[in-house]
Amino acid sequence: MIPIASRVPDPAVRRLTATLYGYAFLSDLVLLYPLYVVFFADTGLSVGQIASLFVIWSAAGVLFEVPSGAWADVLSRRLLLCLAPLVAAAGFALWVLVPSYPAFAVGFLLWGAGGALVSGALEALVWTELDQLGAVGRYARVLGRARTAGVLGVVVSGVLAGPVLAAGGYPVVGAASVLACLLATTVATRFPEHRAPAAAAVPVAEPAMAARPVGAAPTGPDEPDTAPPANADNDGDLGWWDTLRAGVTQVRTRPPVRAAVLLVAVVAADWGALDEYTPLLALDTGVGAQAVPLLLLLLWAGVTVGGLLAPVGERLGGRGYAALLGLVGVALAGGALLRHPAGFVLLAVAFGAAQLATVLADARLQARITGTSRATVTSLAGMATDVLIIVTYAGYGLLATAAGNAVAFALTAGAYLVVALVLLTRRQSPAHTSRSAGAADD
Numbered sequence: 447m448i449p450i451a452s453r454v455p456d457p458a459v460r461r462l463t464a465t466l467y468g469y470a471f472l473s474d475l476v477l478l479y480p481l482y483v484v485f486f487a488d489t490g491l492s493v494g495q496i497a498s499l500f501v502i503w504s505a506a507g508v509l510f511e512v513p514s515g516a517w518a519d520v521l522s523r524r525l526l527l528c529l530a531p532l533v534a535a536a537g538f539a540l541w542v543l544v545p546s547y548p549a550f551a552v553g554f555l556l557w558g559a560g561g562a563l564v565s566g567a568l569e570a571l572v573w574t575e576l577d578q579l580g581a582v583g584r585y586a587r588v589l590g591r592a593r594t595a596g597v598l599g600v601v602v603s604g605v606l607a608g609p610v611l612a613a614g615g616y617p618v619v620g621a622a623s624v625l626a627c628l629l630a631t632t633v634a635t636r637f638p639e640h641r642a643p644a645a646a647a648v649p650v651a652e653p654a655m656a657a658r659p660v661g662a663a664p665t666g667p668d669e670p671d672t673a674p675p676a677n678a679d680n681d682g683d684l685g686w687w688d689t690l691r692a693g694v695t696q697v698r699t700r701p702p703v704r705a706a707v708l709l710v711a712v713v714a715a716d717w718g719a720l721d722e723y724t725p726l727l728a729l730d731t732g733v734g735a736q737a738v739p740l741l742l743l744l745l746w747a748g749v750t751v752g753g754l755l756a757p758v759g760e761r762l763g764g765r766g767y768a769a770l771l772g773l774v775g776v777a778l779a780g781g782a783l784l785r786h787p788a789g790f791v792l793l794a795v796a797f798g799a800a801q802l803a804t805v806l807a808d809a810r811l812q813a814r815i816t817g818t819s820r821a822t823v824t825s826l827a828g829m830a831t832d833v834l835i836i837v838t839y840a841g842y843g844l845l846a847t848a849a850g851n852a853v854a855f856a857l858t859a860g861a862y863l864v865v866a867l868v869l870l871t872r873r874q875s876p877a878h879t880s881r882s883a884g885a886a887d888d
Contacts, residue, residue, distance in 0.1 A: 465636045470593070475629075477619045477622045477623050480725065489546070502555060503558045504832045505558070506554065506562070508833055512826055519570070527563070528631050533559050537556030562828070566822065566828060572592075590805045593749075601747065603739075696819060713771070723851060724741075725742065728787075749800075749801045752800065759803075770799055778855065779860065783853075808827075
């Protein structure tokens with residue numbers, strides 16, 4: 447059960463969601479995004495050097511993720527959301543002004559820091575504001591639509607990147623990316639932010655996916671598989687260090703929260719890493735550099751559909767969720783091994799299913815978090831994701847050097863099949879012993 451406050455007029459919810467969707471769209475309207483791997487290759491970087499840049503990017507996320515989450519729980523989350531695009535813009539400007547490996551590395555450090563400022567702060571702000579508005583039950587669909595708005599930003603950048611590159615080269619592409627970041631900061635100033643005292647709450651049913659942990663060990667009587675009042679976020683003012691400790695303690699001592707954090711990390715990391723190699727995979731099909739953004743549009747069309755399917759996905763049970771992950775693995779591997787532009791249709795299906803799985807895992811995590819450290823716990827999940835992404839980058843670089851991009855892509859995608867099998871196996875053993883309790887919870 448997710449307790450929420452009483453319902454308030456919809457215009458306030460619409461203002462929040464409109465700001466969120468605009469922010470997500472502009473934050474991803476980065477014309478450099480579909481081209482930066484090609485940009486690096488045109489500058490003379492090898493696949494190994496490009497892979498090392500991705501490791502630096504993720505390392506920056508690991509370094510800044512949790513501290514920035516604790517800042518978001520102590521300081522203004524809206525302020526961090528305003529600063530994040532400015533930090534990323536500085537990195538993009540550096541890339542096009544001084545195109546070299548050191549500049550690319552510093553740019554990724556800045557981009558990683560900007561991403562860390564958003565991670566945790568955005569989800570915590572949206573959850574808390576929806577709770578204030580009596581609409582926390584809409585979180586999964588709102589998050590799914592926000593992810594879709596971000597994807598639309600990527601799609602528009604993919605449409606514009608080729609023509610802008612042909613017209614003005616990489617400097618103009620970089621300038622347009624910086625402008626989008628400045629607009630995102632402007633929109634972020636419209637986010638509402640409340641840290642009011644806890645109000646009376648009434649329970650509503652959790653989504654099916656959030657109500658029963660997928661593949662996680664069943665909870666015992668001392669650790670109910672439900673979320674305490676969401677407005678418990680407002681139950682006190684802690685300093686930065688105490689907030690950080692409280693978040694770590696919650697993950698360490700509460701099995702439902704720990705299971706949700708691990709699920710988010712495992713589901714998000716693999717396709718998040720593989721996404722960075724899709725331009726190279728596209729080039730390997732024989733298309734030219736200016737056609738790469740068009741193939742990437744197929745992938746982001748799939749991701750768009752996946753985000754919009756969040757309300758349907760909430761009804762998936764454990765087996766359905768495992769099947770969803772199995773679909774991701776099979777479609778990723780099959781699309782890569784075709785070594786043909788048509789394979790990107792399969793990749794689009796895989797990316798859509800992966801987006802849906804990620805949104806559902808994040809909604810489950812937010813439903814489990816309690817206390818004043820919501821952004822900190824969410825950032826811990828982000829840090830775990832970044833660590834797994836670094837491992838994936840390193841493994842992909844070795845595999846691609848030895849066997850090529852297609853084989854490396856397919857083997858890396860096999861992780862989803864392993865996770866799906868683990869979820870099914872765990873469900874068939876301990877879950878049977880708690881089936882009656884689970885039925886009672888429903």
